[in-house]
Amino acid sequence: MAPSKVTLDSTILIVGAGVWGCSTALHLARRGYKHVTVLDPYTVPSAIAAGNDINKIMEHKELKDSENSPRSVAFTTCTRAAFSGWKTDPVFKPYFHETGLIVSGHTPALVEHIYKDEIEPSVADYVKLETAGDFQKTMPPGVLTGDFPGWKGWLSKSGAGWIHAKKALVSAYTEAKRLGVNFITGSPQGNVVSLVYENGDVVGAKTSDGVIHRADQTILAAGAGSDRLLDFKKQLRPTAWTLCHIQMTPEEVKLYKNLPVLFNIAKGFFMEPDEDKHELKICDEHPGYCNFLPDPERSDEIRSIPFAKHQIPLEAEARARDFLRDTMPHLADRPLAFARICWDADTPDRAFLIDKHPEHPSLLVAVGASGNGAMQMPTIGGFIADALEGHLQQELKHVVRWRPETAVDRDWKSTQNRFGGPDAVMEFQTIGETEWTKVDVKSRL
Template identity: 75%
Template sequence: MTPPLSPSSSILIVGAGTWGCSTALHLARRGYTNVTVLDPHPVPSPIAAGNDVNKIMEHKELKGHKIDAKSVAFATFTRAALGGWTEDPVFKPYFHETGFIFSASAPELIEHVKEEEIDVYEGDFTALKTAEDFRKTMPPGVLTGDFPGWKGWFNRKGAGWIHARKAMMSSYAEAQRLGVKFITGTPQGSVVALVYENEDVIGAQTADQTVHRADHTILAAGAGSDRLLDFKKQLRPTAWTLSHIRMTPEEAQQYRNLPVLFNIAKGFFMEPDEDKHELKICDEHPGYCNFIPDSRYPGRKGIPLEAEARAREFLRDTMPHLAGRPFAFARICWDADTPDRAFLIDRHPDHPSLLVAVGGSGNGAMQMPTIGGFISDALEGKLSKNVKDVVRWRPETAVDRDWNSTQDRFGGPNELMNFQNIKDDEWTEISTEH
């Protein structure tokens, strides 16, 4: 049976990343007065996927054909998120509605983009057929490449980028102001185990041996969640690679208010951040995994050299004047993939006091303003049916799971990569401190 829930119930959130901070904020706004959040790092955590200068935000309404339950649920999430980014004062300053260019440069992928990303959605899409069409989407001198074989579509509304780190810090500060208690740092905030009693979860134990008891526990620890709970193969920690080029103040001004340029198999970039004037570039690929539990990989040096090479190839197509610039920063960014790439937000079937809120599957950060509301709805048993059916606990989707699945992602070698195959001398020496 689901345990009783009241405004005075003790609620423990494991994880102070994007979803944990959002949930803490929404619970506090709903009048819950006894909310505690645990995390092994001070906010913003250096390992949180949301600790980033910018992330993509995009919402498109479905047209009415080729619509399945997962698409409807995802549109529900992004529609709510867009409302949060445009109306909620905690998040509004960090959304830049600059537009989004979805593109590809191989014939079969161009058709894939058109069929799966354009034809099924409403929107004012402008077709980009030539290199000059791409260049005209941005100020002169920004896009100087030849865009070999590229075709794309420019969507100006409901899309752009978010300053993820600042938005997360804003939600953290507001949650604190409303009375949420954050216990961070190691050992006091580092959860080493969930605590069980009578087959239910009654809290969590931290590395200092403290047991934090709670009436309800929410596990929202991102890619690290599967270290604390058996997810029946529903989570696969997957990593992507990003890098920054430092621009001059004058260049940063020239590159302001740019649309996001995304190539489904090459990569994407967003305008330089306003503080350090660094331009973020991501090479696109199906992801990296680290399939040997608890093994060390030499990722502290930055990113694999092959990832740097892919990022520079993307730049040669789009901004060759920047392709030779040194990278000022690079990091690996972890997320958790579910088998169907739908979120996993549900009470555990065997532990009714435990709610899992995981499985961002590469789309979690854009949900920041409102995902905590959906998680709170799940805690209260109010999640709408069209969402609940999609994000439920569903181990049947992971039976005989193909751990090497590309999950309908493209780029690089068009296969999932393994950090264990990257040798020590095949990593960059780029700084991971930011």
């Protein structure tokens, strides 16, 4: 069945009002599309969206000519565009802080990996950090008080920093709405329970209030939740990470302002405290958690099924505190002010998945951010709109295509080139009810 031709008068339905859904809505509205509707079970910003976060790392580095793998070139193309968007687009510019980035490891093997994978292929300028003193000098006295045992790293002073993801997401949503996009959010009216099929094609989506939202074109951009709405042939693995906040004093907030991001690829990372609640976010680094359960549709298979929780496993808290003991031991025992698990969806090769479905020509999938979705916010919607219109640039099209052949006999527990924790994908099913933090977050939700 041939899809209807996409015109500015086409009705377009976007499932998901997270980072990619809102970015797509904004770009379609800017191109003059008149009938764009977005569905999401939560108001923007969703309490469970990965993009509802006080900060995310933003890093752009150009590759040397020798680093020309298709995935690297495609990712660099996307990130170059996003970096330009963060610098120039008035919707996003206020929320990018180009403070620099330190990437580091604490074992010889990790340091060698960073050099070969991050530093050597890049044309960016880096300052090498070899001692605790080197690390401490990257920030004002009194910030990095740790001994940095075994740590070595590199500081990039430009082309990197952090974004206030939540405020940028709300900004994109607000502008898209101003330009005429119709957002239907909250449950039941925005909660999509299924795609709607007719004559072999997708003709819209059904929400839990029984309403069928028909559209000429449907874009599935529901992040880790996309896997429950479509058979992705094992191309998506919902994977979760863990983050926590500690309360800082007004004096500490001033001291910690405009710091470079400090990232250890196997320990964790932090960025400056947020200006609203004066909280410092710390993430422990690891290959991720999955929630493996029997696949309800294929009894011989398992699936990772996302769930929302505003707590983290005690083992994750312990790892975050271990990171603090290495870097800022004066904060290592401070109580947590906030904690949550944060879901994304990994493709087998960690390249994005943005393509028309081969069997349903009016369905476009825009998923598989693989841990790199928020930084793409200013421009990923433009690439998704290009794919909808059928003219996605060639260096991207092949890499982000529908590619179930990459997921044949997929190892669901692959670490996918991530480090930290037990150096293995962990399972929420093994975490007992008493093995979670008990942070009081009710007033936050």
